Amino acid sequence: MSSSELARAAALLRAADGLLIGAGAGIGVDSGLPDFRGDHGFWRAYPPLAALGIRFVEIANPRNFDSHPELAWGFYGHRLALYRATVPHAGFAILRNIGERLKHGAFVFTSNVDGQFQRAGFGDDRLVECHGSIHHLQCTRPCSDAIWPADAVAPLVDPCIDPATCLMTPPLPRCPHCGALARPNILMFGDSRWLDARTEAQYARLEHWRAQVGNLVVIELGAGTDVPSVRHMCEAQGVPLVRINPREPAVRPGRGVGVAMGALEALVTLRALLD
């Protein structure tokens, strides 16, 4: 069943002159990244937080930087080190290759904060990180609109996290302007202090690119319904949509193709059909 749908997807791509790639958390599973879906998925990845009964929505929360800064930075510092060490699976290169065949190339819209598209060779000017990036920091207060790279901060060049407690060993990252604690430039739960200037500039570049594309096709990968921002963006384009999702592949009739497969398997098959 999926192969005939991928054949339809290949036909859509042959007729396209631009590709929008919408990516949710599911795209990273094939790279070995943990799946945070459900408390148990999250706690499998963070046993010390399971022992404390702390859920994802509670740890991914800006209040922790005030109340438990070593734990907040233990969680984000661990993720930063994990994402730096992760090699994006071959599906990312396939997406880049598909984009390179098209006159206007590809643009990425991702809810992931992990920087995996950049690691796979996508340009910084060709992507929207709608929830921000763990590779960038801001002030917790914040004292200014400044956003700076995490690898410019000494303790984050090689963060030291105790795996038994998920606590980061001080010193913790500081704002270079006022000395207050720094935090990732990520949109967290209940977050009124996230600075969105970097992401807004990315949206502006997407809009500029989108205006040049005459025949856009969207490939959406691993974007679930519980974090709907990627699905909304992909559907709002009003163009043919290829939805690759092993659990929730349904596409509204006449709007595109749903492929019930994981990202890597689907992309390997799709590339073979395009050759």
Ligand SMILES: [Zn+2]
């Ligand atoms: Zn500051």
